Amino acid sequence: MDRFDCEDILELLSGYIDDEIDSVMKQLLEQHFKECEQCLSLLHSLEKTIALSKEAHRRRTVPKKVVNRIYYEIRIRYKR
Amino acid sequence: MAGRNGEALLVEKAKNGDTKAFEDLIKMTRGKIYNLGLRLLRNKDDAADIMQETYISAYKNLPKFKGNSSFSTWLYRIATNFALMRMRKEEGKKISEEQLKELSSHIYNTAIADWTLSPTTYLKQQELREIMEKAIASLPPKYRAVFILRDIEGIPIAEVSNILSISASAVKTRTHRSRLYLREKLSEYFNNSGERVR
Numbered sequence A: 001m002d003r004f005d006c007e008d009i010l011e012l013l014s015g016y017i018d019d020e021i022d023s024v025m026k027q028l029l030e031q032h033f034k035e036c037e038q039c040l041s042l043l044h045s046l047e048k049t050i051a052l053s054k055e056a057h058r059r060r061t062v063p064k065k066v067v068n069r070i071y072y073e074i075r076i077r078y079k080r
Numbered sequence B: 001m002a003g004r005n006g007e008a009l010l011v012e013k014a015k016n017g018d019t020k021a022f023e024d025l026i027k028m029t030r031g032k033i034y035n036l037g038l039r040l041l042r043n044k045d046d047a048a049d050i051m052q053e054t055y056i057s058a059y060k061n062l063p064k065f066k067g068n069s070s071f072s073t074w075l076y077r078i079a080t081n082f083a084l085m086r087m088r089k090e091e092g093k094k095i096s097e098e099q100l101k102e103l104s105s106h107i108y109n110t111a112i113a114d115w116t117l118s119p120t121t122y123l124k125q126q127e128l129r130e131i132m133e134k135a136i137a138s139l140p141p142k143y144r145a146v147f148i149l150r151d152i153e154g155i156p157i158a159e160v161s162n163i164l165s166i167s168a169s170a171v172k173t174r175t176h177r178s179r180l181y182l183r184e185k186l187s188e189y190f191n192n193s194g195e196r197v198r
């Protein structure tokens, strides 16, 4: 395969983002991105989606009460 | 913080009934497990319940832990299984697996606008966060679990495949479809708000 059409690109986008495709494939993709605004937009918006999904969830600290309850449960169940 | 060796030592002690060693293992992993629960189930009570179920089950099943994976991978697996059981009972509208599969076949039917160039200063972060959370919640449980582990937690493909006992290619496919779906949801949002911010 020496050229891709846009539908082929779509299936390879995640592999490209995750760096899971070989270097030949990668070059062909990058060539396509230079020539096809549509696929480039798709790539950008997909990368942005991943970035935004990480921001959507704020990390929280575990409430002390919750941890203490677990310690307690394990101690009473498995007391030697 | 203890490394992999320290971890192995603590696991060994805990296997011999040293609950203090197990408490140290909890200290090392609690943030990960609690936040995973929060992400999968989206409420604090459920996350706390899952966490308790996970550690009690882990303690009980310690003899079965052979150290083939890291202790935290093993915990992730237990926690995800408990969470999946709850997720399957959830109410609320979900996109079907069929719809997810079909997504990619008509993506090019509509013009693809590059909303990544949108003026982000205008965007309401809180609103965006809610859209995203809702979209993630509407994924079928087995897709949501993959997406959260892979893209939000940033866990490598091989490890996600181990945690969920599915093939690496299933991890890739589900990640890809979830991303396309979430992208679609965000596109709807940006296309509408583009008009509003002006």
Ligand SMILES: [Zn+2]
Pocket (backbone or CB within 6 Å): A005, A006, A009, A032, A036, A037, A038, A039, A040
């Ligand atoms: Zn293209």
